[in-house]
Amino acid sequence: MTNKNNYILSCNDIYKSYQMGATRLDVLRGVNLDVSRGEFVAVRGASGSGKSTLLHIFGALDTPDKGGVFFEGQSLARFSGGKINEFRNKKIGFVFQFYHLLDELTVLENVLLAKMAGASALGWFVASDAAKKRARQLLDEMGLSQRVRHRPFQLSGGERQRVAIARALMNEPDIVLADEPTGNLDSQTGSGILKVFEKLHRQGQTIVMVTHDERIAAKAQRVIKLADGRISAAY
Numbered sequence: 648m649t650n651k652n653n654y655i656l657s658c659n660d661i662y663k664s665y666q667m668g669a670t671r672l673d674v675l676r677g678v679n680l681d682v683s684r685g686e687f688v689a690v691r692g693a694s695g696s697g698k699s700t701l702l703h704i705f706g707a708l709d710t711p712d713k714g715g716v717f718f719e720g721q722s723l724a725r726f727s728g729g730k731i732n733e734f735r736n737k738k739i740g741f742v743f744q745f746y747h748l749l750d751e752l753t754v755l756e757n758v759l760l761a762k763m764a765g766a767s768a769l770g771w772f773v774a775s776d777a778a779k780k781r782a783r784q785l786l787d788e789m790g791l792s793q794r795v796r797h798r799p800f801q802l803s804g805g806e807r808q809r810v811a812i813a814r815a816l817m818n819e820p821d822i823v824l825a826d827e828p829t830g831n832l833d834s835q836t837g838s839g840i841l842k843v844f845e846k847l848h849r850q851g852q853t854i855v856m857v858t859h860d861e862r863i864a865a866k867a868q869r870v871i872k873l874a875d876g877r878i879s880a881a882y
Protein backbone atom coordinates (compact mmCIF):
# COMPACT_ATOMS: atom_id res chain seq x y z
CA MET A 648 0.00 0.00 0.00
CA THR A 649 1.34 3.42 -0.94
CA ASN A 650 1.50 6.15 1.66
CA LYS A 651 -1.95 7.71 1.53
CA ASN A 652 -0.77 10.78 3.45
CA ASN A 653 0.56 12.29 0.23
CA TYR A 654 -2.89 12.40 -1.34
CA ILE A 655 -5.89 14.54 -0.60
CA LEU A 656 -8.23 11.69 -1.41
CA SER A 657 -7.54 8.09 -2.19
CA CYS A 658 -9.12 4.70 -2.14
CA ASN A 659 -7.57 1.34 -1.63
CA ASP A 660 -8.92 -1.92 -3.06
CA ILE A 661 -12.58 -0.88 -3.07
CA TYR A 662 -15.25 -3.57 -3.51
CA LYS A 663 -18.98 -2.92 -3.83
CA SER A 664 -21.75 -5.32 -4.76
CA TYR A 665 -25.51 -5.02 -4.92
CA GLN A 666 -27.74 -7.94 -4.10
CA MET A 667 -30.72 -8.04 -6.45
CA GLY A 668 -32.91 -10.96 -5.37
CA ALA A 669 -30.93 -14.09 -6.02
CA THR A 670 -28.23 -12.44 -8.08
CA ARG A 671 -25.27 -10.45 -6.88
CA LEU A 672 -24.00 -7.63 -9.00
CA ASP A 673 -20.30 -7.00 -8.42
CA VAL A 674 -19.96 -3.36 -9.42
CA LEU A 675 -16.51 -2.48 -8.04
CA ARG A 676 -13.92 -5.21 -7.76
CA GLY A 677 -10.73 -3.76 -6.38
CA VAL A 678 -10.49 -0.11 -7.32
CA ASN A 679 -7.41 1.89 -6.38
CA LEU A 680 -7.24 5.60 -7.01
CA ASP A 681 -5.06 8.35 -5.55
CA VAL A 682 -5.90 12.00 -6.10
CA SER A 683 -3.34 14.71 -5.42
CA ARG A 684 -4.28 18.18 -4.26
CA GLY A 685 -5.02 20.45 -7.23
CA GLU A 686 -5.53 17.62 -9.70
CA PHE A 687 -8.36 17.43 -12.25
CA VAL A 688 -9.10 13.73 -12.69
CA ALA A 689 -11.72 12.40 -15.08
CA VAL A 690 -13.18 8.93 -14.59
CA ARG A 691 -14.57 7.44 -17.78
CA GLY A 692 -16.52 4.29 -18.25
CA ALA A 693 -19.60 2.90 -19.96
CA SER A 694 -23.03 3.44 -18.48
CA GLY A 695 -23.42 1.00 -15.60
CA SER A 696 -19.68 0.56 -15.08
CA GLY A 697 -19.89 1.87 -11.51
CA LYS A 698 -18.78 5.49 -11.94
CA SER A 699 -21.51 6.96 -9.73
CA THR A 700 -21.02 4.19 -7.18
CA LEU A 701 -17.32 5.03 -6.96
CA LEU A 702 -17.97 8.77 -6.68
CA HIS A 703 -20.55 8.24 -3.93
CA ILE A 704 -18.08 6.11 -2.00
CA PHE A 705 -15.43 8.82 -2.45
CA GLY A 706 -17.81 11.43 -1.04
CA ALA A 707 -19.00 9.25 1.87
CA LEU A 708 -22.53 9.15 0.44
CA ASP A 709 -22.09 5.38 0.39
CA THR A 710 -19.70 2.90 2.01
CA PRO A 711 -17.64 0.17 0.34
CA ASP A 712 -18.11 -3.50 1.22
CA LYS A 713 -14.35 -3.83 1.44
CA GLY A 714 -11.41 -1.47 1.12
CA GLY A 715 -10.79 1.99 2.47
CA VAL A 716 -11.25 5.62 1.53
CA PHE A 717 -8.72 8.09 2.89
CA PHE A 718 -8.92 11.85 3.22
CA GLU A 719 -5.45 13.33 3.75
CA GLY A 720 -4.34 9.88 4.84
CA GLN A 721 -7.12 9.46 7.41
CA SER A 722 -9.44 6.49 6.96
CA LEU A 723 -13.08 7.60 6.63
CA ALA A 724 -14.08 4.33 8.31
CA ARG A 725 -12.59 5.69 11.54
CA PHE A 726 -14.44 9.00 11.40
CA SER A 727 -17.21 9.50 13.97
CA GLY A 728 -20.72 10.31 12.69
CA GLY A 729 -20.15 14.00 13.29
CA LYS A 730 -16.83 13.97 11.51
CA ILE A 731 -18.30 12.15 8.51
CA ASN A 732 -21.02 14.79 8.26
CA GLU A 733 -18.41 17.50 8.40
CA PHE A 734 -16.40 15.73 5.68
CA ARG A 735 -19.50 15.43 3.47
CA ASN A 736 -20.65 19.01 4.03
CA LYS A 737 -17.42 20.95 4.20
CA LYS A 738 -14.63 19.01 2.53
CA ILE A 739 -16.61 17.73 -0.44
CA GLY A 740 -18.70 19.69 -2.94
CA PHE A 741 -20.99 17.45 -4.98
CA VAL A 742 -22.32 18.30 -8.46
CA PHE A 743 -24.91 15.92 -9.89
CA GLN A 744 -26.11 15.28 -13.43
CA PHE A 745 -29.68 16.29 -12.58
CA TYR A 746 -28.70 19.28 -10.42
CA HIS A 747 -30.64 18.23 -7.29
CA LEU A 748 -31.90 21.75 -6.61
CA LEU A 749 -35.02 22.49 -4.57
CA ASP A 750 -37.75 24.18 -6.63
CA GLU A 751 -39.41 25.53 -3.45
CA LEU A 752 -36.37 27.73 -2.80
CA THR A 753 -34.87 30.60 -4.75
CA VAL A 754 -31.50 30.28 -6.45
CA LEU A 755 -29.87 32.22 -3.62
CA GLU A 756 -31.50 30.03 -0.96
CA ASN A 757 -30.42 26.85 -2.75
CA VAL A 758 -26.81 28.01 -2.59
CA LEU A 759 -27.16 29.15 1.04
CA LEU A 760 -28.56 25.78 2.03
CA ALA A 761 -25.07 24.28 1.74
CA LYS A 762 -23.93 26.63 4.49
CA MET A 763 -26.90 25.96 6.73
CA ALA A 764 -26.35 22.20 6.76
CA GLY A 765 -24.66 21.35 10.02
CA ALA A 766 -24.75 24.88 11.47
CA SER A 767 -26.52 25.57 14.76
CA ALA A 768 -29.34 28.15 14.71
CA LEU A 769 -27.15 30.66 16.51
CA GLY A 770 -24.11 29.84 14.41
CA TRP A 771 -26.19 30.31 11.29
CA PHE A 772 -27.62 33.63 12.52
CA VAL A 773 -24.13 34.98 13.18
CA ALA A 774 -22.75 33.71 9.87
CA SER A 775 -25.69 34.49 7.61
CA ASP A 776 -24.63 37.94 6.37
CA ALA A 777 -21.22 36.68 5.36
CA ALA A 778 -22.83 33.58 3.83
CA LYS A 779 -25.24 35.65 1.75
CA LYS A 780 -22.38 37.76 0.52
CA ARG A 781 -20.40 34.68 -0.50
CA ALA A 782 -23.42 33.07 -2.18
CA ARG A 783 -24.09 36.24 -4.19
CA GLN A 784 -20.46 36.47 -5.16
CA LEU A 785 -20.38 32.86 -6.36
CA LEU A 786 -23.59 33.33 -8.33
CA ASP A 787 -22.09 36.47 -9.83
CA GLU A 788 -19.00 34.50 -10.89
CA MET A 789 -21.32 31.95 -12.51
CA GLY A 790 -22.97 34.76 -14.50
CA LEU A 791 -26.21 34.45 -12.52
CA SER A 792 -26.40 37.77 -10.68
CA GLN A 793 -29.69 38.48 -12.47
CA ARG A 794 -31.16 35.13 -11.41
CA VAL A 795 -30.80 35.08 -7.61
CA ARG A 796 -34.54 35.41 -6.96
CA HIS A 797 -35.55 32.91 -9.65
CA ARG A 798 -36.58 29.40 -8.75
CA PRO A 799 -34.67 26.52 -10.35
CA PHE A 800 -37.60 25.49 -12.60
CA GLN A 801 -37.46 28.95 -14.20
CA LEU A 802 -33.87 28.41 -15.36
CA SER A 803 -32.29 26.65 -18.32
CA GLY A 804 -30.34 23.42 -17.75
CA GLY A 805 -26.99 25.17 -18.03
CA GLU A 806 -28.09 27.85 -15.55
CA ARG A 807 -29.30 25.20 -13.11
CA GLN A 808 -25.98 23.42 -13.28
CA ARG A 809 -24.19 26.73 -12.57
CA VAL A 810 -26.36 27.13 -9.47
CA ALA A 811 -25.43 23.60 -8.43
CA ILE A 812 -21.74 24.40 -8.92
CA ALA A 813 -22.11 27.58 -6.80
CA ARG A 814 -23.78 25.46 -4.10
CA ALA A 815 -20.94 22.92 -4.26
CA LEU A 816 -18.38 25.72 -3.81
CA MET A 817 -20.17 27.46 -0.96
CA ASN A 818 -18.16 25.81 1.81
CA GLU A 819 -14.84 26.11 -0.04
CA PRO A 820 -14.53 22.34 -0.42
CA ASP A 821 -11.16 20.64 -0.65
CA ILE A 822 -12.51 18.46 -3.45
CA VAL A 823 -15.30 18.86 -5.99
CA LEU A 824 -16.87 15.56 -7.05
CA ALA A 825 -18.91 15.93 -10.24
CA ASP A 826 -21.10 13.13 -11.60
CA GLU A 827 -21.66 13.63 -15.35
CA PRO A 828 -22.28 17.36 -14.84
CA THR A 829 -22.79 17.88 -18.57
CA GLY A 830 -24.72 14.67 -19.17
CA ASN A 831 -28.10 16.35 -19.33
CA LEU A 832 -27.01 19.34 -21.43
CA ASP A 833 -26.63 19.99 -25.15
CA SER A 834 -23.03 20.05 -26.33
CA GLN A 835 -22.66 23.84 -26.45
CA THR A 836 -24.10 24.33 -22.94
CA GLY A 837 -22.00 21.39 -21.75
CA SER A 838 -18.86 23.09 -23.11
CA GLY A 839 -19.75 26.20 -21.10
CA ILE A 840 -20.06 24.14 -17.92
CA LEU A 841 -16.79 22.42 -18.66
CA LYS A 842 -15.12 25.83 -18.97
CA VAL A 843 -16.33 26.61 -15.46
CA PHE A 844 -14.61 23.46 -14.17
CA GLU A 845 -11.44 24.25 -16.12
CA LYS A 846 -11.35 27.70 -14.56
CA LEU A 847 -11.85 26.24 -11.08
CA HIS A 848 -9.00 23.85 -11.76
CA ARG A 849 -6.73 26.72 -12.82
CA GLN A 850 -7.58 28.41 -9.51
CA GLY A 851 -6.30 25.30 -7.72
CA GLN A 852 -9.51 23.39 -7.09
CA THR A 853 -9.15 19.61 -6.86
CA ILE A 854 -11.77 17.98 -9.10
CA VAL A 855 -12.83 14.40 -9.72
CA MET A 856 -15.29 14.26 -12.60
CA VAL A 857 -17.14 11.23 -13.82
CA THR A 858 -18.21 11.23 -17.45
CA HIS A 859 -18.78 8.88 -20.33
CA ASP A 860 -18.01 11.71 -22.73
CA GLU A 861 -14.58 11.29 -24.27
CA ARG A 862 -14.46 14.92 -25.42
CA ILE A 863 -14.95 16.14 -21.89
CA ALA A 864 -12.48 13.73 -20.40
CA ALA A 865 -9.87 15.11 -22.81
CA LYS A 866 -9.90 18.40 -20.87
CA ALA A 867 -8.84 16.74 -17.65
CA GLN A 868 -5.26 16.42 -16.50
CA ARG A 869 -5.55 12.69 -15.96
CA VAL A 870 -8.11 10.24 -17.27
CA ILE A 871 -8.96 6.96 -15.64
CA LYS A 872 -11.10 4.29 -17.20
CA LEU A 873 -13.38 2.07 -15.21
CA ALA A 874 -14.30 -1.29 -16.75
CA ASP A 875 -15.29 -4.64 -15.30
CA GLY A 876 -15.20 -3.20 -11.81
CA ARG A 877 -11.59 -2.06 -12.00
CA ILE A 878 -9.43 0.76 -13.26
CA SER A 879 -8.53 -0.63 -16.65
CA ALA A 880 -6.43 2.20 -18.03
CA ALA A 881 -5.03 5.55 -17.06
CA TYR A 882 -3.62 8.13 -19.43
Ligand SMILES: Nc1ncnc2c1ncn2[C@@H]1O[C@H](COP(=O)(O)OP(=O)(O)O)[C@@H](O)[C@H]1O
Pocket residue numbers: 665666667672674692693694695696697698699700701
Ligand atom coordinates in the same frame (compact mmCIF):
# COMPACT_ATOMS: atom_id res chain seq x y z
N1 LIG B 1 -28.70 0.89 -5.12
C1 LIG B 1 -28.51 -0.01 -6.08
N2 LIG B 1 -29.08 -1.23 -6.04
C2 LIG B 1 -28.86 -2.13 -7.00
N3 LIG B 1 -28.10 -1.93 -8.07
C3 LIG B 1 -27.51 -0.75 -8.20
C4 LIG B 1 -27.66 0.29 -7.22
N4 LIG B 1 -26.95 1.37 -7.60
C5 LIG B 1 -26.37 1.03 -8.76
N5 LIG B 1 -26.70 -0.24 -9.13
C6 LIG B 1 -26.23 -0.94 -10.33
O1 LIG B 1 -24.81 -0.92 -10.31
C7 LIG B 1 -24.27 -0.70 -11.60
C8 LIG B 1 -23.38 0.52 -11.58
O2 LIG B 1 -24.18 1.68 -11.35
P1 LIG B 1 -23.59 3.14 -11.41
O3 LIG B 1 -22.50 3.27 -10.43
O4 LIG B 1 -24.74 4.05 -11.26
O5 LIG B 1 -22.98 3.17 -12.88
P2 LIG B 1 -22.60 4.42 -13.81
O6 LIG B 1 -22.65 5.66 -12.97
O7 LIG B 1 -21.22 4.12 -14.32
O8 LIG B 1 -23.58 4.44 -14.93
C9 LIG B 1 -25.46 -0.57 -12.54
O9 LIG B 1 -25.65 -1.80 -13.19
C10 LIG B 1 -26.61 -0.25 -11.61
O10 LIG B 1 -27.80 -0.71 -12.13
Ligand SMILES: [Mg+2]
Pocket residue numbers: 698699700826827
Ligand atom coordinates in the same frame (compact mmCIF):
# COMPACT_ATOMS: atom_id res chain seq x y z
MG1 LIG C 1 -23.78 7.32 -13.09
